[in-house]
Amino acid sequence: xxLEDTWFVMxxxxxxxxxxxxxxxxxxxxxxxxxxDKSSVTGGGxxxxxxxxxxxxxxxxxxxxxxxxxxxxxxxGGKAPADIQQKAFERRGYSGTFCKVNSAExxxxxxxxxxxxxxxxxxxxxxxxxxxxxxxxILHFLSS
Numbered sequence: 001x002x003l004e005d006t007w008f009v010m011x012x013x014x015x016x017x018x019x020x021x022x023x024x025x026x027x028x029x030x031x032x033x034x035x036x037d038k039s040s041v042t043g044g045g046x047x048x049x050x051x052x053x054x055x056x057x058x059x060x061x062x063x064x065x066x067x068x069x070x071x072x073x074x075x076x077g078g079k080a081p082a083d084i085q086q087k088a089f090e091r092r093g094y095s096g097t098f099c100k101v102n103s104a105e106x107x108x109x110x111x112x113x114x115x116x117x118x119x120x121x122x123x124x125x126x127x128x129x130x131x132x133x134x135x136x137x138i139l140h141f142l143s144s
Contacts, residue, residue, distance in 0.1 A: 016058040020045030022066040025073070025081055035073070035081040042081075050088055061089070061119040067100045069115040082115055094119040 024033040024042030033040035038047045053061060069082045076084060082098045089096055096119030104111040 013056055013058050015060045015062070016052070016056065017062045018049060018052075019064040020049050022069075025068050025071075026066055027068055032073075032075060034075045035084055036076070046085070050092075053089075053092060057121065059121050061094065061096075061117075063117040063119075065115050065117075067113040067115050070098065070100055082117065085117065089119045093122055095122050096120060 021041040021044075023029055024037070024040040025035060026032070033043065035043060035046065037043040049063070063085070069085070070080050072078055072080045086096065086098065096117060098115055098117035100113050101116050102111060102113045
């Protein structure tokens, strides 16, 4: 058994709300690495996120990270890390979206733009037959 698999015990969850390190994609980092590079802080965090999703199979996943997650990067083959994340969830049977949200738009004194992503397990059906505007859901969730 590997140490990384034993550092925590998680109960079964229906909703997973999380964030993972942004160091490899941050504008403050002059030595950024590819998003999927598991040896990087961000790539390792993303890999841990996907292992957790694979084990837990939550119905809903809400993820937060820096706004640069939506920027296309040469290190990621011209793709945005948010698009790579989106495809990873789609391969696991989730539908979803992501959007950039500025905290100042919700009455906070700090102007801080973040990327929020919202994924729903489809069970082979598109949202179990429901049509949902996920950007609206994210904004409603954040304003609650």
